[in-house]
Amino acid sequence: MDFALTEEQQLIQQVARDFAQQEIAPVAAKHDASGEFPRDTIVRAGELGFMGVEVPEAYGGSGLDTICYALVMEEIAAADAAHSTIVSVNNSLYNNGLLSYGTEQQKQRFVTPVASGKAIGCYGLTEPQSGSDAAAMRTRAVLSADGSHYVISGKKAWITSGPVADYMVMFAMTDPDKKAKGITAFILDAKQDGFIRGKTEPKLGIRASATCEIEFDNYRCPVENRLGKEGQGFAIAMDVLDAGRIGIAAQSVGIARAAYDASLQYARERKAFGAAIGSFEMIQHKLADMKCKLEAARLLTLQAAWKRHQAKHTQQRSTLEGSIAKLFASEAAMFCAHAAVQIHGGMGYSKELPIERYFRDAKITEIYEGTSEIQRMVIARLETGLR
Ligand SMILES: Cc1cc2nc3c(=O)[nH]c(=O)nc-3n(C[C@H](O)[C@H](O)[C@H](O)COP(=O)(O)OP(=O)(O)OC[C@H]3O[C@@H](n4cnc5c(N)ncnc54)[C@H](O)[C@@H]3O)c2cc1C
Numbered sequence: 001m002d003f004a005l006t007e008e009q010q011l012i013q014q015v016a017r018d019f020a021q022q023e024i025a026p027v028a029a030k031h032d033a034s035g036e037f038p039r040d041t042i043v044r045a046g047e048l049g050f051m052g053v054e055v056p057e058a059y060g061g062s063g064l065d066t067i068c069y070a071l072v073m074e075e076i077a078a079a080d081a082a083h084s085t086i087v088s089v090n091n092s093l094y095n096n097g098l099l100s101y102g103t104e105q106q107k108q109r110f111v112t113p114v115a116s117g118k119a120i121g122c123y124g125l126t127e128p129q130s131g132s133d134a135a136a137m138r139t140r141a142v143l144s145a146d147g148s149h150y151v152i153s154g155k156k157a158w159i160t161s162g163p164v165a166d167y168m169v170m171f172a173m174t175d176p177d178k179k180a181k182g183i184t185a186f187i188l189d190a191k192q193d194g195f196i197r198g199k200t201e202p203k204l205g206i207r208a209s210a211t212c213e214i215e216f217d218n219y220r221c222p223v224e225n226r227l228g229k230e231g232q233g234f235a236i237a238m239d240v241l242d243a244g245r246i247g248i249a250a251q252s253v254g255i256a257r258a259a260y261d262a263s264l265q266y267a268r269e270r271k272a273f274g275a276a277i278g279s280f281e282m283i284q285h286k287l288a289d290m291k292c293k294l295e296a297a298r299l300l301t302l303q304a305a306w307k308r309h310q311a312k313h314t315q316q317r318s319t320l321e322g323s324i325a326k327l328f329a330s331e332a333a334m335f336c337a338h339a340a341v342q343i344h345g346g347m348g349y350s351k352e353l354p355i356e357r358y359f360r361d362a363k364i365t366e367i368y369e370g371t372s373e374i375q376r377m378v379i380a381r382l383e384t385g386l387r
Helices: 007-034 039-045 066-079 081-101 104-115 178-182 233-270 279-316 319-343 345-351 353-365 372-384
Strands: 119-122 138-141 149-160 169-175 183-189 195-199 210-222
Touching: 007 039, 007 081, 039 081, 066 183, 066 233, 066 279, 081 104, 081 119, 081 149, 081 169, 081 233, 081 353, 104 138, 104 169, 104 195, 119 149, 149 169, 149 183, 169 210, 169 233, 178 183, 183 210, 183 233, 183 319, 210 353, 233 279, 233 319, 233 353, 279 319, 319 345, 319 372, 345 353
Parallel strands: 119 169
Antiparallel strands: 138 149, 138 169, 149 210, 169 183, 195 210
């Protein structure tokens, strides 16, 4: 067993760290306050190859491994979680499905612009009445009589990057009687008629990552833009989430690290009762617990990333490792952000420091791409073999 990063992984980590600290961190508070989509820094992330980390260079990406992707996500999230949410959707949820299940023509047309950061992708699984129970979706896709296109009607909810996306990988029922096995995946072009964006949702955290509902009003999707086979959509959605959860685990590690680093510094500098607060046992306990959770979360995340990368060659799944990493790291992020506010006292509650933003941002990691309850269910089912 070797815990050392390769030279390539160290290099990408350093490039991501420099970019995140020099270009994202200075604008994070402004975008959090306004909720404005950070287009300039996202374009820059694209130029650096961070919008398609694992995508082969032939399709506009960087052609790196899943560990590199996790490292990039940690660095960006440590500067600003909202940026890392946008990066994760392009990388994990959008590109991944297309790379694994797309035709050559689909990859050329729909991956290349998104992986190179020239366009934004989004992923539509959730609907107003179905989140955790994704197979209960109601959006319908009906094949036209001449077999040339599908007519899609319905509504998706909580679509990250929905307000700005150029393309969407989405899921709709083609055969409702078959339930999950009647779901099919499609690639939609947002410029086409029938793709209607709702208002941008005001949110607790990750405020700069724009989120909205998308309604489909008789959207005509050419049959060549179906992703995979009819009825394969739910399997595609779950496979993509295996990858996505590793990205969210890495995002959680980034938030936890930012909260921990700030707390460590503050504990050394802030004085009370004539001593640095870091000399008080109760503050030391908090720091020790934060550090343990942060390190464990990072190891679980890198293990899941390693497993996912191996799985590309062995055709195995990394569902268990991804769920464990996502569950543990998201709860570690929430723990560390909560402790960081406490360690900073009144300043932890102030908008003058990013601590309260870490606290608001951390919460989403326990909710999207499968809540903590769903992760526990996945892990327990895989372990027991019972449903
Ligand atoms: C900011 C944000 C961005 C998002 N981005 C996207 C996106 O880009 N694309 C997309 O498709 N979706 C996206 N989502 C949707 C997200 O994945 C869902 O919100 C999430 O899966 C939970 O679904 P829900 O909100 O419908 O909650 P519900 O499924 O209604 O769950 C409510 C509560 O019940 C619990 N629960 C549900 N079922 C069980 C069970 N069987 N056992 C125990 N507890 C259970 C849940 O854990 C939760 O605590 C986003 C959500 C948010 C908030």
